[in-house]
Amino acid sequence: MTASKHTAMAPDSRAFVSSFARGLKVIESFGPDNRSMTVAEVAERTGVDRAVARRLLLTLVHLGFVHVHERRFELTTHVLRLAYSFLSSAGLGASLQPFLDDLARDVRETVSLSVLDEAEVVFVARSDIPGRRLAYVVTTGMRLPAFSSASGRMLLAHRPIADVKKLLARTRIVRLTRRTTVNQAEIIKAIAAARRDGHALNYEETEDDLIGIAVPVFNRAGLMVAALNASTSAARADEARVHSEILPRLKTTAGQLTSMLP
Amino acid sequence: MTASKHTAMAPDSRAFVSSFARGLKVIESFGPDNRSMTVAEVAERTGVDRAVARRLLLTLVHLGFVHVHERRFELTTHVLRLAYSFLSSAGLGASLQPFLDDLARDVRETVSLSVLDEAEVVFVARSDIPGRRLAYVVTTGMRLPAFSSASGRMLLAHRPIADVKKLLARTRIVRLTRRTTVNQAEIIKAIAAARRDGHALNYEETEDDLIGIAVPVFNRAGLMVAALNASTSAARADEARVHSEILPRLKTTAGQLTSMLP
DNA sequence: TGACATTGTGCGCATAGCGCACAAATTGGC
DNA sequence: GCCAATTTGTGCGCTATGCGCACAATGTCA
Known part of the structure; x- marks a missing residue:
């Protein structure tokens, strides 16, 4: 977890959209050992409230970044679109x-x-x-x-x-x-x-x-x-x-x- | 901004975190012709208010996904981390x-x-x-x-x-x-x-x-x-x-x- | 240098999103 | 099969959060 330094820094409060940051953390919480996760698992890995994790996951589902099957969530290929934004730019x-x-x-x-x-x-x-x-x-x-x-x-x-x-x-x-x-x-x-x-x-x-x-x-x-x-x-x-x-x-x-x- | 008919989709209201969705849209707004953009350009491409685009961009900067130089923002390699989450999972x-x-x-x-x-x-x-x-x-x-x-x-x-x-x-x-x-x-x-x-x-x-x-x-x-x-x-x-x-x-x-x- | 265009940001308001707490569902033990 | 234990789903009220206006600052061109 190299990203731990960010959490330490003071989020410039007014100029920081924390729901967005939390959402990105949800995407990053997936990995080789976390191919598919339940709401609770995502909540634990990201440190956000279970209800929040659920809303963020449902948002991702709605946008096509995440797929849900029998209360287990997993990332879809749609996530590659984000990388493509970088690579192409x-x-x-x-x-x-x-x-x-x-x-x-x-x-x-x-x-x-x-x-x-x-x-x-x-x-x-x-x-x-x-x-x-x-x-x-x-x-x-x-x-x-x-x-x-x-x-x-x-x-x-x-x-x-x-x-x-x-x-x-x-x-x-x-x-x-x-x-x-x-x-x-x-x-x-x-x-x-x-x-x-x-x-x-x-x-x-x-x-x-x-x-x-x-x-x-x-x-x-x-x-x-x-x-x-x-x-x-x-x-x-x-x-x-x-x-x-x-x-x-x-x-x-x-x-x-x-x-x-x- | 003319394409601001994003009301078409029915965001399940309560279970949808719109700031997160807006933020992802900001990432996706970068592309081959949009290597680097000003706040106003991002705002126009995503259809969000200029002030909102700014806060989302600053959030991304804070998290290391975006780099800013002389009021032009561009995606960093950090974005690949998101794709890696998918590929590895x-x-x-x-x-x-x-x-x-x-x-x-x-x-x-x-x-x-x-x-x-x-x-x-x-x-x-x-x-x-x-x-x-x-x-x-x-x-x-x-x-x-x-x-x-x-x-x-x-x-x-x-x-x-x-x-x-x-x-x-x-x-x-x-x-x-x-x-x-x-x-x-x-x-x-x-x-x-x-x-x-x-x-x-x-x-x-x-x-x-x-x-x-x-x-x-x-x-x-x-x-x-x-x-x-x-x-x-x-x-x-x-x-x-x-x-x-x-x-x-x-x-x-x-x-x-x-x-x-x- | 002045007028215009673009960008930065403070502020008040409304509500989006938070998180508790309870309900529902699922699991497991016997 | 039944009840306890655990996990998961979600309604609801509160307030921090994020929105967007409006003004300030900065930059641009003639």
Whole structure:
């Protein structure tokens, strides 16, 4: 639950519509272990009154976001419409795929495009070559801790350092592998390096045998909007190959993407 | 604001939280042409009072769903969290990808997994073989008219026929190509055929030269939750190959997916 | 610089939405 | 099968909440 900080902040009272916030919380209360819930379960998970949860759920049913069957509620595909609002408005909805496919084929590795949400990396597109299988499979919508992944560090690199430190301070760094950097100072150093070098690296910090390399993707206005990442295996690629072969190819694709982005 | 006839629907009054509904409308008001909007623009697009739009936007800002810069508001990646709630709760979030990748490699065509939202097909995952490029590129989150695509017809095939007819009645069928079926009776017939055959076909109805074939994906409970689709080109594949080669392979993958779904 | 257009927000009012408390339904134990 | 226990559904009165007007502030153009 990374969203717990919001509840702490003072809702600027007059300029805050709490029923709306409560409603969004209801949507977010669904997850892998909560595929379908009763009113009471939703009420408990969200901390709102049972009667309120019921009204919010019925509102969602009315709007088509939720489906109810035998007093159990579950989200419908309609929810994807909300994400589509973002993806399409960010220009990440389509037409980037061919570039990712070409890139994946050329470097013969899984590549992915990701954006930042708080302290997490969210994958918005990916491509890989058939037959090659990483233990670690990236899927659209998937999330990873930003501080422990190449893409995350790259995405953080262009944020004001003060913001990054603040974010880091309130994030719990989970050790994912033997090599995960957990020391805050070292993480900051890695992010600074990413900014300086124009790329970020990750050696088995997210998963054993997994090497990640990420470069920034800018929009035409020059703002960094995404990170382009290639994942390979330590067994398959050494540092030399990553630098000499994969990195330059990543950068050309990143450049191509720029022209597609608003 | 001219379209402020939202009184049409009967919001079960007491059991309906209108501020929440208004707020969701605000999120949905963003799109490809509305990347960033002022309060007034949002107010106009949603039909709510300017002051209300402002409060809802500020609420979204407060929760991290929206970002504001020089009085222009835009959606943030945080919105994807909502979609993730659905995808993960539906078990479509991950781990299906390897099966799609194998399938794409074997049939040497683009394959995709999709779900139904009202009269639209929403793609939730895809895979294709590098180098092969269809004019038509499917991306996660993308939408297609359900009545004119193979996946759509397959997804509709297991709904009660009365519901399908009702949906069809209130949907405007857009002619996408010379071969798009626009006749309602013929569409119903195609859907019935999909149900009977256990697969749906589409010859250049969505795009010229594009052939689609879809099979149902059931969850372990036996409910159809998605459609698995292969897209190929009329130039590349004839009907015989689709039936003898692609279709059986689609079905085996669909079977594999079943075991992954709740 | 003044007139016009757009955006920000204080304030009073009405009601939407809250949450209690009771009713209905479901479950479970024997 | 029956009653107790638990869970779920909902009517109702109160007041905080959110609405929308109207004015203030800010920005724009000539």
